Amino acid sequence: MMTWYLIIFVFMVLMGAFALAYQIFRLTELDAKCRGLKHPKWWGLFSLSGNNGSGGLILYLIGRRKYPIAMNSEERTLMNSRKKRAGAALVFMAVGMICLMSTCILSFN
Known part of the structure; x- marks a missing residue:
């Protein structure tokens, strides 16, 4: 029975992560478009890249200062x-994630 809970909560975490990444992509794309940067979709994809998951976003935020919105x-x-x-x-x-951790702790006890 705990296996089903684990599957559901893992699915919840993954869906939340994908939705968050998509919204960050769309926010960055809209911001780049409003600032007049070339290739706003590329900037949106660039914002999702990086070694730690957000290195591209930090570089975008630093680089966009020159362009007024x-x-x-x-x-x-x-x-x-x-x-x-x-x-x-x-x-x-x-x-x-909280539910997943709780289920993992309860299943091992």
């Missing part, structure tokens, strides 16, 4: 919506 209200609404979705994905992943 010009965002209209529709893009601002979309940006806030994506931030809320990223937060929800992070909560989903954290709850899944």
Whole structure:
């Protein structure tokens, strides 16, 4: 019975991680587009790369300082919506991880 719980919680963590990565990709793409950078999709993919998982995002955040942002209200609404979705994905992943750890501890006792 515990195996099913483990599978469900691992699936929860993975779905949260993929949703978070997708939202970060879309946020970076929208930000790059609003700042007028060339190839915003490439910047979105670059933000997901790195040895520790976020090295590309840090480099993007440092490099974007030179470009002022010009965002209209529709893009601002979309940006806030994506931030809320990223937060929800992070909560989903954290709850899944807590439940996964609890199940692992209970199954070994």
